[in-house]
Amino acid sequence: MKTYIEQNKDRFLSELFDLLRIPSVSADPKFKGDMRRCAEAVKESILKAGADLAEIHETPGHPVVYGEKIIDPALPTVLIYGHYDVQPADPYELWETPPFEPTIRNERIYARGSCDDKGQFYMHIKALETMVATGSLTCNVKIMIEGEEEVGSDHLGTFVRENKEKLKADVILISDTSIIANDVPSIEVGLRGLTYLEVEVTGANRDLHSGVYGGAVANPINVLCEMIASMKDENNHITIPGFYDKVQELSAEERSLMNEAPFDLDEYKRDLAIDELEGETGYTTIERTGIRPTLDVNGIWGGYTGEGAKTVLPSKAYAKISMRLVPDQNNDEILDIFTKHFLSIAPPSVKVVVKPHHGGLPYVTPVDSVEYKAAELAMKEAWGGKQPVPTRGGGSIPIVALFEQELGVKSILMGFGLDIDALHSPNESYGLFNFYKGIETIPLFFKYYTKLKK
Amino acid sequence: MKTYIEQNKDRFLSELFDLLRIPSVSADPKFKGDMRRCAEAVKESILKAGADLAEIHETPGHPVVYGEKIIDPALPTVLIYGHYDVQPADPYELWETPPFEPTIRNERIYARGSCDDKGQFYMHIKALETMVATGSLTCNVKIMIEGEEEVGSDHLGTFVRENKEKLKADVILISDTSIIANDVPSIEVGLRGLTYLEVEVTGANRDLHSGVYGGAVANPINVLCEMIASMKDENNHITIPGFYDKVQELSAEERSLMNEAPFDLDEYKRDLAIDELEGETGYTTIERTGIRPTLDVNGIWGGYTGEGAKTVLPSKAYAKISMRLVPDQNNDEILDIFTKHFLSIAPPSVKVVVKPHHGGLPYVTPVDSVEYKAAELAMKEAWGGKQPVPTRGGGSIPIVALFEQELGVKSILMGFGLDIDALHSPNESYGLFNFYKGIETIPLFFKYYTKLKK
Numbered sequence A, B: 001m002k003t004y005i006e007q008n009k010d011r012f013l014s015e016l017f018d019l020l021r022i023p024s025v026s027a028d029p030k031f032k033g034d035m036r037r038c039a040e041a042v043k044e045s046i047l048k049a050g051a052d053l054a055e056i057h058e059t060p061g062h063p064v065v066y067g068e069k070i071i072d073p074a075l076p077t078v079l080i081y082g083h084y085d086v087q088p089a090d091p092y093e094l095w096e097t098p099p100f101e102p103t104i105r106n107e108r109i110y111a112r113g114s115c116d117d118k119g120q121f122y123m124h125i126k127a128l129e130t131m132v133a134t135g136s137l138t139c140n141v142k143i144m145i146e147g148e149e150e151v152g153s154d155h156l157g158t159f160v161r162e163n164k165e166k167l168k169a170d171v172i173l174i175s176d177t178s179i180i181a182n183d184v185p186s187i188e189v190g191l192r193g194l195t196y197l198e199v200e201v202t203g204a205n206r207d208l209h210s211g212v213y214g215g216a217v218a219n220p221i222n223v224l225c226e227m228i229a230s231m232k233d234e235n236n237h238i239t240i241p242g243f244y245d246k247v248q249e250l251s252a253e254e255r256s257l258m259n260e261a262p263f264d265l266d267e268y269k270r271d272l273a274i275d276e277l278e279g280e281t282g283y284t285t286i287e288r289t290g291i292r293p294t295l296d297v298n299g300i301w302g303g304y305t306g307e308g309a310k311t312v313l314p315s316k317a318y319a320k321i322s323m324r325l326v327p328d329q330n331n332d333e334i335l336d337i338f339t340k341h342f343l344s345i346a347p348p349s350v351k352v353v354v355k356p357h358h359g360g361l362p363y364v365t366p367v368d369s370v371e372y373k374a375a376e377l378a379m380k381e382a383w384g385g386k387q388p389v390p391t392r393g394g395g396s397i398p399i400v401a402l403f404e405q406e407l408g409v410k411s412i413l414m415g416f417g418l419d420i421d422a423l424h425s426p427n428e429s430y431g432l433f434n435f436y437k438g439i440e441t442i443p444l445f446f447k448y449y450t451k452l453k454k
Helices: A002-020 A029-048 A118-133 A156-162 A220-230 A252-258 A265-272 A285-290 A331-345 A370-382 A398-407 A432-453 B002-020 B029-048 B118-133 B156-162 B220-230 B252-258 B265-272 B285-290 B331-345 B370-382 B398-407 B432-453
Strands: A053-057 A064-069 A077-083 A103-105 A108-110 A140-146 A171-174 A186-191 A193-202 A296-303 A316-325 A351-360 A389-392 A411-413 A429-431 B053-057 B064-069 B077-083 B103-105 B108-110 B140-146 B171-174 B186-191 B193-202 B296-303 B316-325 B351-360 B389-392 B411-413 B429-431
Touching: A002 A029, A002 A108, A002 A118, A002 A432, A029 A053, A029 A064, A029 A118, A077 A118, A077 A398, A077 A432, A108 A432, A118 A140, A118 A432, A156 A398, A171 A398, A171 A432, A186 A370, A186 A411, A193 A220, A193 A331, A220 A296, A220 A316, A220 A331, A220 B220, A220 B296, A252 A285, A252 A389, A285 A389, A296 B220, A316 A331, A331 A351, A370 A411, A370 A432, A398 A411, A429 A432, B002 B029, B002 B108, B002 B118, B002 B432, B029 B053, B029 B064, B029 B118, B077 B118, B077 B398, B077 B432, B108 B432, B118 B140, B118 B432, B156 B398, B171 B398, B171 B432, B186 B370, B186 B411, B193 B220, B193 B331, B220 B296, B220 B316, B220 B331, B252 B285, B252 B389, B285 B389, B316 B331, B331 B351, B370 B411, B370 B432, B398 B411, B429 B432
Parallel strands: A077 A140, A077 A171, A171 A411, A186 A389, B077 B140, B077 B171, B171 B411, B186 B389
Antiparallel strands: A053 A064, A064 A140, A103 A108, A108 A429, A193 A316, A193 A351, A296 A316, A296 B296, B053 B064, B064 B140, B103 B108, B108 B429, B193 B316, B193 B351, B296 B316
């Protein structure tokens, strides 16, 4: 297989470049035609790789591309998930070379979508081609590449629910995450869930003169600040009753393994230009972002925020608050207990409204599962015997929990990007090393998964 | 005198109407010509009232009108202060009758400036005319009517400093405040001072992804909320060290007198649509707004404040904070101790900046002073024996402290407006009762002041 990849590497790259030249920006209606063109190109590439079938499924938004190669229904099935849509590229003037004219510099591919996610999902299509061409495909493959990941995957839930039979698989393989470094392979085993809401605190029925009423009438900004402050104690532990009830405590061994991941505290602080970190007492930075839930105010506003001074005692204050959740917290339950608590701590001098925004379940891949073991062995072999590190990224990918819920299947987040790839930013790039290493590693996953699953 | 007022009441009103027809809006450059025309009209009215002298003083902004009638240098001198500029009248469409076409409805004069302050300072000019015409002027009179009160009196400080000799007086009489009700005369004896500032809290050097960094890096909004919350204890007592050091504690007797002012708690709450008041434990609402200092957030902002949700861990959070001060707190000292305290409570995970906006000293008229006694006797006589109530309005009029500082003279705030006058709002009005009652009361102040001062 390595020989096949080596012999075809220039063509693989040039095909990816063709895909990167299509400005498939899902957020902007003016690229609607390009989105369609891109879906067609993805479908064609799946067929060319040797699939039995590839088709475009319409949705009320952008289409989903589906393909499959079933070699034996008795064998396990791997479902590949990826997305062909990309983030908007503006501001264009900050790009060193145009976002939709892929360019190689310093052994890296510069283009919008080079990593997120065209570069990464295209590795799977080339891996499939390689396995088919070399007769080494060991199980069935299904491929689902959507066009709305960057705008919230609004129609994917319906598509998945309506196509459960078609999408039936034993494991979902996703490359949309990063490794720690090119010489430190890693696999993302946890995603945090999310409860996002907005609160509104109302004092008097109108803005008041702070001289005439100040001191006698509740100031909703001061009250909101007090309510927010009261939700964490001096150890940055969240004080909402029941908040931690379902939080999985990891074993000392698991925590120790997690903390073996390389982490340079000085570099981390220097990059953010901060003197000190701040987080829950008793946990490391890796643990605070990986296995512990959080409560952050994402936005706050109220009163006079223009130039100069206005002595107003405002009627209202608002905040957007989100909580990152970890297994086994449930985002709906957390919304409930937050709401109950927030209403209970409101003083009688104000009225409070809690408005839910959205949420998602946390997700975790057990490191002793067959799925994880297969990924671990694949990476270890591809990296010449180096053991990959299980990591928990802290972010949330709601579709992963959705897949588990609707299809009853675990996902493996075996991504090949790096932190320096500048996803969503100008000058997004993807290393050539990473692109080819992915194509080399994916067939190994198939091999080990089939072997372990038997 | 009452006869003279009665005989001339229609002319007094028609002269005031002429003044109200001039749109003397100081904030808007398009009314510059009207401002000049208004200053001329005020000068003419002072001369016609019987003054020896009236003149227009240029400033870098709008002119100050000055007049005087010196009957005997050995007698006391009363300096009248007022302002001929008015607030902008927009939104015009909310006025029932045009703002610069004065109209009588329900025994009230409707026009921009009818109360604030043309109606009120013109009472003094008509009172002077009455005293001169009836040979009852008992002391010297100086009159200073400025044109920039509604835009911050920017050039009055310089004018006062440069004309200390000319403005030499024993007391300053100002009608730019209210009485409790037409059957409850009152005199404003206290104004709160003000320290207004802005704070900026910075965490990381850029907005971060709340999933990737949340829990490990300080959130400046959460930190700002905690800092604000920590500055008041559970009794709504301000916790900044030294904050109360110079606060004058009133005697039980003074507090008891102050609380005799009519105050309907249910009506107050109904008007503001609140279930409960909130303020410093151990003080009544009248005390909380009158004799106690406050700390209010006038505005707060940071992070994502648009529609929907964004999972940002912001780099910065801001608040505008003001403190109302009472005697003998000094606004510069309070700025200093606030700043020191705020910096001291900032955790090492953030950087904090405190930016001063503006401030003013608190002011109080001792109720046992000759000045107050004269006002009290005048009102008592005009109201048929009803004792006026000393009130503390809670607001700030920085020029009053300026007069005391520069001229060494106390001010008497004997205003005749009502809360319903809608100052600064559409449909501003002033009661005919109040206009004539003022013209009747002012000569009584002169009489009693001369008598007591001898």
